Amino acid sequence: MTERLETYFQSQRETHLAELQRFIAIPSISSQPAYKDSLIQCAHYTADLLHHAGMEHVTVLETGGHPIIYGDWLHAPESPTVLIYGHYDVQPPEPLEAWHHPPFEPIIRDGKLYGRGASDNKGQIYLHIRSLEAWLKTTGHLPVNVKFLIEGEEEIGSPRLLPYLETHLTRFQADLVVISDTAMLGENQPAVCYGLRGLVGFRIEVRGPSTDLPSGGVYGGAVQNPIHALVQLLASMRDEHGRITVDGFYADVIPPTPQEKAALAALPFDEEAMKARLQVKELFGEKGFTALERAWVRPTLEINGIVGGYYGESGKTIIPATACANVTCRLVPNQDPYKIMQQIEDHIRTHTPPGVTVTITEREAARPYVTPIDHPAIQLAASAYESAYGTRCYFIRAGGSIPVVETLSRLLQVPVVLMGFGLPDANVHGPNEYFSLDNFDKGLRTLVYYWRHLPDVWKKKSW
Amino acid sequence: MTERLETYFQSQRETHLAELQRFIAIPSISSQPAYKDSLIQCAHYTADLLHHAGMEHVTVLETGGHPIIYGDWLHAPESPTVLIYGHYDVQPPEPLEAWHHPPFEPIIRDGKLYGRGASDNKGQIYLHIRSLEAWLKTTGHLPVNVKFLIEGEEEIGSPRLLPYLETHLTRFQADLVVISDTAMLGENQPAVCYGLRGLVGFRIEVRGPSTDLPSGGVYGGAVQNPIHALVQLLASMRDEHGRITVDGFYADVIPPTPQEKAALAALPFDEEAMKARLQVKELFGEKGFTALERAWVRPTLEINGIVGGYYGESGKTIIPATACANVTCRLVPNQDPYKIMQQIEDHIRTHTPPGVTVTITEREAARPYVTPIDHPAIQLAASAYESAYGTRCYFIRAGGSIPVVETLSRLLQVPVVLMGFGLPDANVHGPNEYFSLDNFDKGLRTLVYYWRHLPDVWKKKSW
Structure with missing residues (x-):
């Protein structure tokens, strides 16, 4: 200079x-x-x-x-x-x-x-x-x-x-x-x-009864709870090892080449330091990939936010009328956000629990x-x-x-x-x-x- | 008078x-x-x-x-x-x-x-x-x-x-x-x-990373998402038919006698009218019981509230640091709320996903x-x-x-x-x-x- x-x-x-x-x-x-x-x-x-x-x-x-x-x-x-x-x-x-x-x-x-x-x-x-x-x-x-x-x-x-x-x-x-x-x-x-x-972001809204109900009365046990339905639906999208279980989700993924895997492995990335910085006992995600691979060359489905019912510390014995979650998927070459969105909508349609109505609002998409x-x-x-x-x-x-x-x-x-x-x-x-x-x-x-x-x-x- | x-x-x-x-x-x-x-x-x-x-x-x-x-x-x-x-x-x-x-x-x-x-x-x-x-x-x-x-x-x-x-x-x-x-x-x-x-009420708090993280960067896919962990934990407590899957949950339940079942069935309770009033397509709950039986003589586990991350309509691409839920169980004779709470704590301990810490706070109990x-x-x-x-x-x-x-x-x-x-x-x-x-x-x-x-x-x- x-x-x-x-x-x-x-x-x-x-x-x-x-x-x-x-x-x-x-x-x-x-x-x-x-x-x-x-x-x-x-x-x-x-x-x-x-x-x-x-x-x-x-x-x-x-x-x-x-x-x-x-x-x-x-x-x-x-x-x-x-x-x-x-x-x-x-x-x-x-x-x-x-x-x-x-x-x-x-x-x-x-x-x-x-x-x-x-x-x-x-x-x-x-x-x-x-x-x-x-x-x-x-x-x-x-x-x-x-x-x-x-x-x-x-x-x-x-x-x-x-x-x-x-x-x-x-x-x-x-x-x-x-x-x-x-x-x-x-x-x-x-x-x-x-x-x-890439990215595809959407909001899931689950509607149950027309109004919040007491969890006692004649309701608790008799009607579907929208939070339970949402929790069940969201849990159905990912297995316990962090692999996304939406049909076809990984179909178009171009896996990292051996050269790219080697280059990623050569980076001075310290998983122990990351754990210490985030104050977590262990990192977590898809088996068979390093943390960097999971974050850079593998797709994800993350729940970014969830809300439903009364979540104050004091509690309130209700079955809420609605529950919502914001979800985004991170996508890698060669995944198409619109195709992924369709697969997720299909998954939600076939996995919606009885007794509730689910609305999906697509929010953003990027290749x-x-x-x-x-x-x-x-x-x-x-x-x-x-x-x-x-x-x-x-x-x-x-x-x-x-x-x-x-x-x-x-x-x-x-x-x-x-x-x-x-x-x-x-x-x-x-x-x-x-x-x-x-x-x-x-x-x-x-x-x-x-x-x-x-x-x-x-x-x-x-x- | x-x-x-x-x-x-x-x-x-x-x-x-x-x-x-x-x-x-x-x-x-x-x-x-x-x-x-x-x-x-x-x-x-x-x-x-x-x-x-x-x-x-x-x-x-x-x-x-x-x-x-x-x-x-x-x-x-x-x-x-x-x-x-x-x-x-x-x-x-x-x-x-x-x-x-x-x-x-x-x-x-x-x-x-x-x-x-x-x-x-x-x-x-x-x-x-x-x-x-x-x-x-x-x-x-x-x-x-x-x-x-x-x-x-x-x-x-x-x-x-x-x-x-x-x-x-x-x-x-x-x-x-x-x-x-x-x-x-x-x-x-x-x-x-x-x-x-009866009743037992508690709050589950799931803690992951020490701060909210972007779902991109080097994080999305690399660390456990506390909302995912909470959702998985909550989903593990109830099967798709509404039956509670916590070990021993139903062990002490005194089932309704045939006479009581008959008396309940004789009540002028109209499930169709209830559906119409609540604007739901179907009622929901444990198989083999009427809605009234499920609400009066069967125990429940209901999520009353849940919160985590950014739940505004606009969305925010984060992995949150924490997620919480309020849960209450309704109990029937001869269930003991303290024994049920212990069973739930055991369930949570054995089902907590990796990468997060879970805290349970008991809130209320009634026989x-x-x-x-x-x-x-x-x-x-x-x-x-x-x-x-x-x-x-x-x-x-x-x-x-x-x-x-x-x-x-x-x-x-x-x-x-x-x-x-x-x-x-x-x-x-x-x-x-x-x-x-x-x-x-x-x-x-x-x-x-x-x-x-x-x-x-x-x-x-x-x-």
Whole structure:
């Protein structure tokens, strides 16, 4: 990195961190209608960030939902065009009582910036904006052409992005997509992510009697209890060893190759350390696979939430009228979320206990995605990390889903490079989410290296 | 009934109903610490009711919990002494949104008085107070001696009543206990209840990882999900036909005799009408028993409430740190709640899935109870109903539990007569609880008949 850039980053560090904290302080919870105004406020804040960084044509695009932010800089005619994708919306912060500091009052402590969205994705998209601003401020130009696409509905499955992209594809056309919304392998263990799991999310609602009933009277024993029915239905979907028992669920799974299994086994992943960190006596899941394999190359079906009846500590002797559960499946190549959803609906239909009615509401769907590990744009990302971190970069997959990755790759017909700067224990969907300041600093330098060398890679491109 | 009493009830009806509404308006929710002051207010309101009705020695007895109200009238030396038990505490009203009118703003509509506690138990204990007041106001005396014991912890299992009774037994000694806290068979279908189920209630808490985790990352598939573990554990306790699969659960059950089965079958209970009322396609439960048998003479294990993770409609892709469920078993003679609890704990210990820790908290326990159906005090109750309702009275059992019934009978060594004036569909633990004004009116007249004739029955007593 040039001395001028280094000096710039150092001189601006406090200003940047303060600005990122203001970004995080906006409670842009896309899944909760009550926060609609905050989403709009956050959209405009994001647009201002792009504008002040030197991006042109900055626009808040109306989609019918939370807006998309666009901005570009297109004055490097010989160089490739990179589409940088990110999102300004965040997950709900609940349970609030588990946060040691309010989720929307970000605070820096022990080298970590705490707050909802600190890693996912405000901190990471902020690195992109500032890495480019630094180039522009210190040299007056950029080594690549860039377009920003920052949406506000990633955490609810990007429902309006696909239709919007389909009708405005030209605006976003690029040679490559770069996204920083994943985790590295660990502290000072940089990693390029070359695969993501897909997702299908749904809600099961079980209805029994028209009203809550006393569990005594003439009812307890005489009518089906919706919680029992739901519990039985959910238990029927997974065996005691963690294998999903929905017919056909694994039929299309492409198992990891021996080479990939070997590569996964070679990663410095410590199951004992994970157990200690999570305070569990043992890890758990499908037999015959390591924890990393289960999390990255095997599909899952997880109950994310369940509610029914009176769950206060004091108890209440009722048979409730309804019970609900939220479930998501993580999918791997070559599973199709719509086919999986159909298999689950079939399973529910054939396993619904008597005496209740079950309603299934599909909530989100995303296809799994893998980029070829030997793609030059992926290999360059590894070099960029190694330059900034001074240590070996790993190639990993991720257990999470970024629905837009597969969508962008398919629509634009270009590869997607996932350069994450989060950490596995950064609590990205839980309480006390944080962003490591070490990754804030090294992330800026990683990206600067990447922009500098991308044109050379592109000149030699042979894919 | 004497003309003077009839005239008295008619002239006082509006005053009585208004007073009962003020009684119901006090939110005496014993299970929620936030309502402690309301419980105290309600205790004093109850004491005032007794005092104004002409009871003597009215006292608010401190127990360390919600107080017990005592009052007596003991000036009929030749007559038996009746202990009238009731409770001024109520169940929580949640879910509030299911009430068509606020639960603590009672309202009369279409011959029904709506409000939490209207039937269970404020309306019914109120009938006792007013039936005796009417005697005293119109004649200056009572045909029997009476003692009132009105507690404030029935809905939380009467935890302080047993120790209090054990140390103050003389004060409550009587020849007979009368309780109105059960339901009749239906509208204008009076019934004496000669048996109650027992109860054991507990809470299961499943703990997994130390914090909520994303269902992606390196976690989804790698660690046990506490909701899955809870669901699997709960499903293991009941088979698909509704039979409880906890080892030894049915071992001590005394099955209904052929005569009792015949008597139950002869009751005008309409399963089709129940289905229609509850809006369910079918009733459900143990094979080989009718709905009434399942509700009255068979034990159950019901999940009353469950909660874990994020259960909002929008979803959240997490593996939660914990999941909880409240469970109660209804027990029949000769099941022992403590033995059943031990069997359940053993079951949970041997069925706990790997990767989680399970905590069981026992909440309440009550033994089942049956009074001999041919006891003269029971038979007189049937005559009293028939006199007031002008129709046949049935002998029934009930699926619910009034923990104090077995306690009072055992400690005082006397029979307990259950003369209920509730209705099966009065929503006593659910939203829109009500008390039928028809039963308000006929209940007063039933009780007056009972007090008048009890001394005669006692003179002839041969038990």
